[in-house]
Amino acid sequence: MNLKTLTLLAGISVFAVSCGTSHTYQVMSKSNTQTGGTAKFTQKGNEVIMKLDVTNLTPGIHAVHIHEKGDCSAPDGTSTGGHWNPAKDDHGQWGAEHFHMGDIGNLNADQSGNATLTFKTDKWCLGCEDASKNIIGKGLIIHADKDDFHTQPTGNAGGRVGCVEIR
Ligand SMILES: [Cu+2]
Ligand SMILES: [Zn+2]
Known part of the structure; x- marks a missing residue:
């Protein structure tokens, strides 16, 4: 490999770092559980990629939402408020006719x-000007039960067992 190629490769790697922002947060246990793990958010171009690695859940299905406030201080996680819903839409399944952001x-x-989930969307951003897309300052909640995609406005997902302050 000659010097010119090396310089070019170095230039490309600097560019690759500068066009992607990544934040990793610890999952805080709530409602007297041992829920743990990490939530990683990466902005890549106009998409946000979320990678969840959650530990110590009860086996089975658990709802995951972004709630309106990045405040996990309450022991039961209710300090995060309701589902983040900038478009004032109904609760539902992502991509359906009606759903919250x-x-x-x-x-x-x-x-x-243990549970993992990778989720990718161009409807969110990390720290952009558009309040209908920006997830910084919001809270991620993992619930005790599954989301039925139907019950308003919560999906009947039960208590809040894990919480992340997206800062
Ligand atoms: Cu929720
Ligand atoms: Zn909802």
């Missing part, structure tokens, strides 16, 4: 209580 869906925990 925070209606991510469900994740499935295995017999050991």
